[in-house]
Amino acid sequence: MPEFVRVCRLSEIPEGGLKGVKARGKEICVANIDGDAYAVGDVCPHLRGRLHDGRLDGTVIECKNHGARFDVTDGGICxxxxxxxxxxLLMDASFPGFLKRGVRRYPTRVEADDVYVEV
Ligand code: FES
Incomplete structure (x- = not known):
């Protein structure tokens, strides 16, 4: 049964920044966007890069390894x-579309400065 787990303080993440956390065995990337917390799975579905090491542009995370981009508001692939x-070019030619998938989105809640993620 999923439940909200405290993962960090929002003030630990600069606005427009990312932080990798773990909760109940899941690797999660938390983003601070305009003072709100968003959370998605931290492992890139391409070759397992850590998304929190990437770059956040608006609501989109770019994996630092090969540039795959995911929207943190819904986990969808951009x-x-x-x-x-x-x-x-090689990936476009050889990777079927159905294998190109997004990342899991986790509901979040912020209470005072504490970030909770539902896992
Ligand atoms: S590992 Fe993320 S784009 Fe390749």
Whole structure:
């Protein structure tokens, strides 16, 4: 049964920043966007890069490894592999669309400065 678990303080994450946390055995990436917390699975579905090591642009996380992009508000995939160019072309040609998947989104709650994620 999922329940809300405290994972960090919001003030630990700079606005527009990301933090990797663990809760009940799950690796989770928490984003601070305009003072709200959003959480998605931390493991990139491409080749298991850690999304919290990536870059946040608005509500979109870009994996630092090959540039796949995911929306933290719903976990949806925005762009699959983007770099290097030769690798993107190879992935576009050889990776069926149904294997290109997003990441799991976790509901969040912020109480005072504490961030809770439902896992
Ligand atoms: S591991 Fe994330 S894009 Fe390749």
């Amino acid at each position: 762009t699959w592999v983007t770099h290097p160019t030769w690798y993107k």
